[in-house]
Amino acid sequence: MGRDLYPFPVTRDEVLEALASHLQAEWGKLLAIRAARRIRHAAGNGWAVEIVVPAREGDIKLGELEIDEETGAIEHPLELKTIVDAIRREVASADVEPPEAVDPFGDVTDEVKGLLDLDDSEEEAPHSTVEGTPQEIYARAQSLLQAGDIASLQKARTIMPRLLSEPEKRGAVLIWMAVIERKLEQVPLAIGYLEAAAREFADRFDLSALEKAGAIALDMMGEEIFLKSTISHLVQQCRERMHPVANMFESPQFFAATEDQRDFLGDNTEVRTLRVGDTLVKEGQPSRTVFIVKSGLIGVYLEKPEGGDRLVRCCYPGWLLGESSVLVDGDPRATASLRAERPTEVWAFDAKTLRQVMDENENLRHRLAATKQIHRIDNFFSMHETIRQLDVAVRDDLLGCIQRVQTFETDSVIIEAGKEPDVACLVAKGEIAIFAGAITGEPALVLGADRFVGVRDAMHAIAPATTAVARAGSTVALIHAGLLRTLAQASPEHVVAVLERLG
Numbered sequence: 001m002g003r004d005l006y007p008f009p010v011t012r013d014e015v016l017e018a019l020a021s022h023l024q025a026e027w028g029k030l031l032a033i034r035a036a037r038r039i040r041h042a043a044g045n046g047w048a049v050e051i052v053v054p055a056r057e058g059d060i061k062l063g064e065l066e067i068d069e070e071t072g073a074i075e076h077p078l079e080l081k082t083i084v085d086a087i088r089r090e091v092a093s094a095d096v097e098p099p100e101a102v103d104p105f106g107d108v109t110d111e112v113k114g115l116l117d118l119d120d121s122e123e124e125a126p127h128s129t130v131e132g133t134p135q136e137i138y139a140r141a142q143s144l145l146q147a148g149d150i151a152s153l154q155k156a157r158t159i160m161p162r163l164l165s166e167p168e169k170r171g172a173v174l175i176w177m178a179v180i181e182r183k184l185e186q187v188p189l190a191i192g193y194l195e196a197a198a199r200e201f202a203d204r205f206d207l208s209a210l211e212k213a214g215a216i217a218l219d220m221m222g223e224e225i226f227l228k229s230t231i232s233h234l235v236q237q238c239r240e241r242m243h244p245v246a247n248m249f250e251s252p253q254f255f256a257a258t259e260d261q262r263d264f265l266g267d268n269t270e271v272r273t274l275r276v277g278d279t280l281v282k283e284g285q286p287s288r289t290v291f292i293v294k295s296g297l298i299g300v301y302l303e304k305p306e307g308g309d310r311l312v313r314c315c316y317p318g319w320l321l322g323e324s325s326v327l328v329d330g331d332p333r334a335t336a337s338l339r340a341e342r343p344t345e346v347w348a349f350d351a352k353t354l355r356q357v358m359d360e361n362e363n364l365r366h367r368l369a370a371t372k373q374i375h376r377i378d379n380f381f382s383m384h385e386t387i388r389q390l391d392v393a394v395r396d397d398l399l400g401c402i403q404r405v406q407t408f409e410t411d412s413v414i415i416e417a418g419k420e421p422d423v424a425c426l427v428a429k430g431e432i433a434i435f436a437g438a439i440t441g442e443p444a445l446v447l448g449a450d451r452f453v454g455v456r457d458a459m460h461a462i463a464p465a466t467t468a469v470a471r472a473g474s475t476v477a478l479i480h481a482g483l484l485r486t487l488a489q490a491s492p493e494h495v496v497a498v499l500e501r502l503g
Helices: 012-027 080-094 110-116 134-147 150-165 167-183 187-203 207-221 230-241 259-267 351-360 362-383 392-400 455-460 481-489 493-500
Strands: 032-041 044-053 060-068 073-075 269-274 279-281 289-295 298-303 309-315 337-340 344-350 402-407 412-415 423-429 432-436 445-447 466-470 475-480
Touching: 012 032, 012 044, 012 060, 032 298, 032 362, 044 080, 044 362, 060 080, 134 150, 134 167, 150 167, 167 187, 167 207, 187 207, 187 230, 187 392, 207 230, 259 269, 259 351, 289 351, 298 362, 309 362, 344 351, 351 362, 362 392, 362 402, 362 423, 392 402, 392 481, 402 423, 412 423, 423 455, 423 481, 455 481, 455 493, 475 481, 481 493
Parallel strands: none
Antiparallel strands: 032 044, 044 060, 060 073, 269 344, 279 337, 289 344, 298 309, 298 337, 402 475, 412 466, 423 475, 432 445, 432 466
């Protein structure tokens, strides 16, 4: 069982302050905290805080305490045995003499060592990289590209990938790489880079840059092939989604509202106008308003574990945001920062106003609750080491494969051995037990929160050799096998490879 912190904090400073007070009360000066990082789960957000025993020779690390952001519960609170065992290990390791440093070359002569060194000159090693800041690498690549001869272009080809590590510039770098390959008469490779650039621009709804990429692709492909291409599809999709919404009730979450309820909400709604860069809400701050994007674009930013934040998606007209303000009791806080990416208008509902309508309309409440759960899973996908490699459009398609999110009151078989699965699973809370064949004895494996089960089998219609059982009290997102197969069939090989790695 967890232990609660009251009142529960949601910013990093509040987490550190509250947990320090908690540890002081529980353990006195024995324990201390060193760092806190935000973590994303399929069921919501939390914090992981590093705990140590301060010692004269240096900190003795105990691990991390994890705290649920909504309930304030400390998962798996520290026990005295854990602390004692960590101190004993530290004392035992201190008694061991460190091994003497060994020269890996031994008696090898300087002449032989020289032969082992790599020659990194550009003339001798065309695949070498250029050291320096991104600005220096950029300037070098630009100089090589302007030179225009084959040797210079080949050198530019080898150093441009160094610049792909900067997310904000990745799309532009890919355009450069496409131009270089075109000059080297490698048109298929150039088109591949253009498509990758177009996906980057589409993720950010950077329509201007996307259209420029489309113009270059049209010139390379010709009109007939271009109109059937992924790049053309991305341009058209982006243009369509950017059309302003005429009526706030075009948002799917409000389809269930009655005519009287729509009139009431309309009378109690304001339109806010944002300039580029204006912040609508900041992650961790009080959330008291629900928003619908009327025109423009809202960027969703999530705090990174190492500090700062990064853009994980852009929300176009018709998108509903801020549902936590009406679905979380007490002092709801924003689960992401929302920032205007271009001049934007939003409709804003006060949480109390919307709650009044929700009390009368259970269907509306269910729709908003489903939206909150999907947004949680979307945030989890955006920070997931494997899934975040996919384009936003593919992540949206994967979200669309989720049939429902269900809490099981009793142990329930979800996937049966020897039978083609109807679903794959993502554990939001609780556990799924995996049995080898029939359900007998102890499970072969138990998977906890944030783990995927059966994605590969569901995607390829393979009857598994194992049975998956959701434990009582567990909450599981059920992913429709047929929709997953359709997604795989319509996706390129690299997307299928990423999906197969899940679980």
